[in-house]
Amino acid sequence: MDLNSIKAWAAALFAGMTLLCVTSVACAAGIPADEGVPLVIGGRSIHVFRAPIGTFTATERADGARRRIERAFAKPGEGWTSVKPAAQGVEVRLDDEILFLVVPGDVHAEAGESAEDLANRASRVLQKAWSEARERNDPRARLEGLLKLVLATFLLLLALVATLTLSARLRRALVAGLHRRVESLPASHWGQRMSGALPGIAARVAILMTWLLVMAMAYSYLTYALAQFALTRPASETMSGSIVNLTTQALAAVVDSLPGIFVSVAIFLLAWVTTRVSSEFFDSIEARPSDSSMLNNHTAPATRRIVNASLWLFAVAMAYPYLPGSHTEAFKGLSVIVGLMASIGASGVVGQIASGVIIVYTYALKKGEYVRIQDYEGTVTELGLFVTRLRTGLGEEIALPNAFVLGNVTRNFSRIDGDRGYVLDCALTIGYDTPWRQVHALLLEAAATIPEIRKTPAAYVVQTALSDFYVEYKLVVHVDTDAPATRARVASDLHAAIQDAFNRHGVQIMSPHYMLDPQAPKIVAEKDWRPPPATPESKA
Numbered sequence: 001m002d003l004n005s006i007k008a009w010a011a012a013l014f015a016g017m018t019l020l021c022v023t024s025v026a027c028a029a030g031i032p033a034d035e036g037v038p039l040v041i042g043g044r045s046i047h048v049f050r051a052p053i054g055t056f057t058a059t060e061r062a063d064g065a066r067r068r069i070e071r072a073f074a075k076p077g078e079g080w081t082s083v084k085p086a087a088q089g090v091e092v093r094l095d096d097e098i099l100f101l102v103v104p105g106d107v108h109a110e111a112g113e114s115a116e117d118l119a120n121r122a123s124r125v126l127q128k129a130w131s132e133a134r135e136r137n138d139p140r141a142r143l144e145g146l147l148k149l150v151l152a153t154f155l156l157l158l159a160l161v162a163t164l165t166l167s168a169r170l171r172r173a174l175v176a177g178l179h180r181r182v183e184s185l186p187a188s189h190w191g192q193r194m195s196g197a198l199p200g201i202a203a204r205v206a207i208l209m210t211w212l213l214v215m216a217m218a219y220s221y222l223t224y225a226l227a228q229f230a231l232t233r234p235a236s237e238t239m240s241g242s243i244v245n246l247t248t249q250a251l252a253a254v255v256d257s258l259p260g261i262f263v264s265v266a267i268f269l270l271a272w273v274t275t276r277v278s279s280e281f282f283d284s285i286e287a288r289p290s291d292s293s294m295l296n297n298h299t300a301p302a303t304r305r306i307v308n309a310s311l312w313l314f315a316v317a318m319a320y321p322y323l324p325g326s327h328t329e330a331f332k333g334l335s336v337i338v339g340l341m342a343s344i345g346a347s348g349v350v351g352q353i354a355s356g357v358i359i360v361y362t363y364a365l366k367k368g369e370y371v372r373i374q375d376y377e378g379t380v381t382e383l384g385l386f387v388t389r390l391r392t393g394l395g396e397e398i399a400l401p402n403a404f405v406l407g408n409v410t411r412n413f414s415r416i417d418g419d420r421g422y423v424l425d426c427a428l429t430i431g432y433d434t435p436w437r438q439v440h441a442l443l444l445e446a447a448a449t450i451p452e453i454r455k456t457p458a459a460y461v462v463q464t465a466l467s468d469f470y471v472e473y474k475l476v477v478h479v480d481t482d483a484p485a486t487r488a489r490v491a492s493d494l495h496a497a498i499q500d501a502f503n504r505h506g507v508q509i510m511s512p513h514y515m516l517d518p519q520a521p522k523i524v525a526e527k528d529w530r531p532p533p534a535t536p537e538s539k540a
Contacts, residue, residue, distance in 0.1 A: 037062040039100070041069055041129045042136075043234040047122040051105020053088065065100035069126070072097055079130040083119040090119035094126060132230035145228035156221045160214060167210040174206060175199045219243070253324070260322035267322075271315035275308045282307075298367070302360040305385055348403075352386045355402035359383060365405070369414035370422045370487055373405055379487075393488020413487075421454060421480050424487060426494055429470040434507055436463065436471060442505060443475040446497035452490050454480040470510060500529070 036048040037058045047065070049058040056064070077095040084091045089103035102119040135141045178199050219239070226236035282304035286297045295303060325331045359365055360383055369380050371390070376398050378390030388405045390398040414422040430439050440461045447459040457478055465472040475498075479490050502509050503524045 036106070039065050039069075041066065041073075041126075042132050043231065044125050044129050044132075046125050046129065047092075047100065047102065047106070047118065049100075049106060050108075051103050053101065053103060061100065068097075068099050069094070069129075072099060073130060073133045079127065079134070081123040081127045081130070083116070083123050085116075090115050092119050092122050092126065094130065099126070132233060135230040142229070148228050149225050152221060152224055156217060159217055163210065163213060163217070167206065171203055171206040171210075175203050178202050257324035260324060263322040264319040267315050267319040271311050275311050278307050278311065279304055298363065299360055302357060302383065302385070306357070349386070352402045355406040356383065356385045356388075358406055359388065359402060364410060365412070366414075369412055371413065372411040373400060374408045376400060377411075393486065393491075421478050422487065424453075424477050424479050424491060424494070426475045426477075426491070426498065427464070427472065428498070428509055429467070429472050431470050431508065431510055436473075438505070438507065439471075439473055442501045442507060443473065443498065446501040447475060447477050447494065449497045450477075450490060450493050452479050452486065453494070454478045499524075503529070 036050040038048045039046045039062050046069075049061045049065075052058055053061060072094045075095075080095055082093045082096070084093060086101065089101050089106075091098050092100055092102060100122075102115045102122065104115050106118060107113055107115055182198055223236050223239045223243075226232040226239070282300045285295060286300040288297055290297055320326055323331075365371060365380050365383060365388065367380050367383060371377065371380060373390075376390060378392040378396075378398055380388065381391045381397070382389040385402075387399045387401055390400065392398065413424065426443075430436075443461050444459055447453050453459060454477070459475065459477040462474050462476065463471055464474050475494075477494070479487065499509070504526055506523050508523055
C-alpha cells in the first residue's frame with residue numbers, strides 16, 4: 001500500500017465520518033444538529049453559529065470564519081489559541097489573529113452555558129484542528145502512522161490466532177472435565193440428569209465469550225488505527241466516546257433496574273411458593289377415595305392445573321411493570337407482536353383446553369375407564385389439558401385431541417351401575433335357517449367357558465336387527481376385573497369360544513355379509529380343530 005492509496009482511503013473515510021463527528025459533538029453539547037450553522041474544520045466541529053451580527057447572517061459568519069481559519073492554518077506560526085472578551089461577545093484568536101466572534105445569541109438556551117464557555121471550547125478544538133492540519137502536511141507523520149498501523153495489524157492477527165487456538169484447547173479441556181465431573185455425580189443429582197446438555201452448554205458459552213473477546217479486539221484495533229491519521233482521528237475519538245458512553249449508560253441502567261428486578265423476583269418466588277402449596281393441596285385430594293363432591297380425586301388434577309396457571313399469569317401481570325425495559329417502546333412493540341401471534345396461533349390450543357375442562361367437569365370420562373371413541377378404544381390413562389390418552393389391550397397408546405373426544409360419541413364400557421368390571425359385547429350374524437333359540441344357547445355356552453366373565457349379572461343375548469338375509473345377534477357379558485387392559489385378551493378368548501361352539505354344533509357363521517347359502521356348510525369339524533402346526537395342547 002503506497003502513500004497515495006492511504007490518502008485516498010483516508011479521504012473517503014473522512015467524508016463518511018464528518019457528519020457523524022458533527023452530530024456527535026452537537027449532541028454532546030446538548031444542541032440539536034439541525035439548529036444553527038456548524039463550523040467544521042478537519043472533521044471537527046469548532047463552533048455553531050446561531051445569531052446574526054449586524055447585516056451578517058449566521059451562514060455568512062460561518063463562511064467567513066472558515067475562510068479566515070484556512071488562511072491562518074496556511075501561515076507559519078506557533079498555533080497558540082486564545083479568547084478575549086469584546087464589546088459584542090468573546091473573540092477566538094489564533095496566534096493573536098481574530099478568527100471569529102462568539103456572541104450571546106450563539107448560546108443554546110437549554111444547555112446552561114455562556115458565551116465564554118463556548119469560546120473556550122472552540123479554542124481547545126481549534127488547537128487540535130491546527131495541529132492536525134500541520135500533521136496532514138507532514139509526510140513523516142503520515143509514514144509514522146502507517147508504520148504503527150502495520151504493526152498494530154500484525155499484532156491483531158497474532159492475537160486473533162492465539163486467542164482462537166487457546167480458546168479451542170480450553171473448550172475441549174472444559175468439556176472433557178465437565179464430562180468426567182458429571183459422570184462421577186450420583187444418579188439422583190440434577191447434573192447427572194442433564195449430563196447430555198451441560199457439556200454442550202459450556203462449549204457454546206465458551207464460543208460466545210471467545211467471539212465477544214474477538215469483537216472487542218477488533219473494535220480496539222479500529223479505534224487505534226483511525227487515531228493514527230489526522231483525517232480519521234475525530235472518528236476514532238467518536239468511537240472511543242461512544243463505547244464509554246454506552247458502557248456508562250449500561251451500568252446506570254443495570255443499577256436503576258435492580259429495585260425492579262428485586263420486586264419481580266419476589267413476585268415470582270411468591271407465585272412459586274403458592275403453586276407448591278396449591279399442588280400439595282390438590283395432590284392430597286387426589287389421593288383420597290372418590291366421593292360425590294365437586295372437588296374430588298377426578299377433578300383435582302385439572303383444577304390444580306387451572307389454579308397454578310392462573311397464579312403464574314397473575315404473577316407475570318404483576319411483575320411486568322417492574323421488568324427492565326418494560327416501559328420502552330421496543331418492549332411494548334414486542335409484547336404486542338407476541339400477543340398477536342399467540343392470539344392467532346393459540347385459538348386451537350384454547351379450544352383443546354376448554355374441551356378438556358368440559359370433559360373433566362362433566363365426568364364424561366374418568367381415568368381407568370375402558371371406552372370407545374369413534375374407531376378408537378382403550379383404557380383412559382390420562383385426561384390432559386390438550387389430549388386424552390388411551391392404552392389399548394395390545395400395548396398401544398392413542399392420543400386423542402380433547403376437541404375430537406368432545407365432538408364424538410363416547411361408549412363407556414366401565415360404568416355398570418357403579419360395580420367393578422366392565423361390559424363386553426360381541427356381534428355376529430346368522431342365517432334365518434338357524435333357530436334363534438339355538439343361537440342364543442350357543443352364545444351363552446361360549447360365554448360360560450371364559451373364567452373372567454362374571455356369572456352375575458348373567459350374560460344375555462339380544463337380537464339387534466332382522467336384516468334381509470340374516471339375523472343380527474349381540475352377546476353382552478360383564479368382565480370381572482378392575483384391569484380393563486385385559487379386554488383384548490378376554491375378547492379374543494370369547495371369539496375363539498364362539499367359533500368352537502358353533503363348529504361343534506354344525507352352525508355356520510356367515511358374518512358380517514351373508515347373501516346366499518354355500519354349496520357346503522362353512523363349518524370346521526371338531527376332529528379338524530388342530531391341524532398342523534397346531535398341537536393337541538393348543539388352547540381349545
